[in-house]
Amino acid sequence: MRVRRSTNLMTEPPATATGDIAFNLIVFFLVCASASPDSGRRQNVPRSEQTPEQQAKAQHVEVNLTRTTIAINGEATLPRDVAPRLRMLLMDKTRPEDRVVVVKSRPEVPYHHWIATTAAIEQAGGIVTIQREEERVVQIGS
Amino acid sequence: MKIKRKTFKADVPAMAMGDIAFNLLIFFVILAQANDDSFLKWQPARAMEVEPAGYARVSVLIDAEDKLYLNGRQVGVAMLASQISNLLEDRPPGERTVLLKVHREAQAMYYEPVIEAISEAGGDLVHVLDKLNEE
Numbered sequence: 184m185r186v187r188r189s190t191n192l193m194t195e196p197p198a199t200a201t202g203d204i205a206f207n208l209i210v211f212f213l214v215c216a217s218a219s220p221d222s223g224r225r226q227n228v229p230r231s232e233q234t235p236e237q238q239a240k241a242q243h244v245e246v247n248l249t250r251t252t253i254a255i256n257g258e259a260t261l262p263r264d265v266a267p268r269l270r271m272l273l274m275d276k277t278r279p280e281d282r283v284v285v286v287k288s289r290p291e292v293p294y295h296h297w298i299a300t301t302a303a304i305e306q307a308g309g310i311v312t313i314q315r316e317e318e319r320v321v322q323i324g325s
Numbered sequence: 326m327k328i329k330r331k332t333f334k335a336d337v338p339a340m341a342m343g344d345i346a347f348n349l350l351i352f353f354v355i356l357a358q359a360n361d362d363s364f365l366k367w368q369p370a371r372a373m374e375v376e377p378a379g380y381a382r383v384s385v386l387i388d389a390e391d392k393l394y395l396n397g398r399q400v401g402v403a404m405l406a407s408q409i410s411n412l413l414e415d416r417p418p419g420e421r422t423v424l425l426k427v428h429r430e431a432q433a434m435y436y437e438p439v440i441e442a443i444s445e446a447g448g449d450l451v452h453v454l455d456k457l458n459e460e
Contacts, residue, residue: 207348214354214355221377221378221426222376225449248433290434292432292433293433295370295371313437313440
């Protein structure tokens with residue numbers, strides 16, 4: 184007579200732990216998703232304090248921004264032409280202080296427009312400096 | 326004759342200990358993110374070339390309503406430079422990163438003073454942007 188060996192050694196994982204495992208997985212992936220690292224662009228903005236002597240000597244390239252337009256040294260320029268034009272203007276300037284590009288923005292200029300323009304300036308080798316519009320006191324006569 | 330009462334042994338299931346420890350760990354890791362500003366509403370601007378921003382002690386955010394936040398706390402622009410200086414202390418260059426998160430439609434009158442304040446405080450400015458995919 185043949186004796187059948189009992190080889191049924193399979194053990195099932197306890198079903199009660201399934202909920203815990205699922206919950207832990209959800210929490211783990213939620214934390215991973217919320218902790219995604221930021222990406223961006225470094226920008227070195229020099230302080231805009233200048234002595235009157237420096238101001239008199241330096242003739243920097245000036246970029247004027249309105250809500251939708253860009254002007255380099257007063258000349259309207261298309262966004263795609265900003266980098267090539269600035270590259271031409273900065274071509275013979277070797278010292279970092281000569282490569283300063285003064286960005287003057289109207290108060291309503293949106294951030295995405297500003298970022299795109301300053302990216303083009305840096306691409307052309309310029310160093311971005313902000314010049315804000317000076318506050319003017321307007322007296323209304325009686 | 327004394328009848329002995331039946332005693333029932335009640336054990337805490339040891340199997341759940343690992344799960345409990347893991348959940349506690351995650352809970353405290355989330356709490357430790359002191360400068361969390363993930364609850365604020367803003368959309369980053371896009372740029373072609375972006376790089377990982379790395380770790381920063383200071384994060385400045387201008388949200389969709391043009392409100393200014395420093396490490397998740399609403400602040401005024403007038404005191405921003407001194408507050409950033411306090412947070413950066415005397416850290417060497419390279420450890421003075423300040424993340425600037427500006428809503429893409431925010432106007433220059435809001436973000437330019439902030440950029441100036443970061444520059445004045447001696448922070449290494451990093452604009453937080455989304456990568457623009459070429460199509």
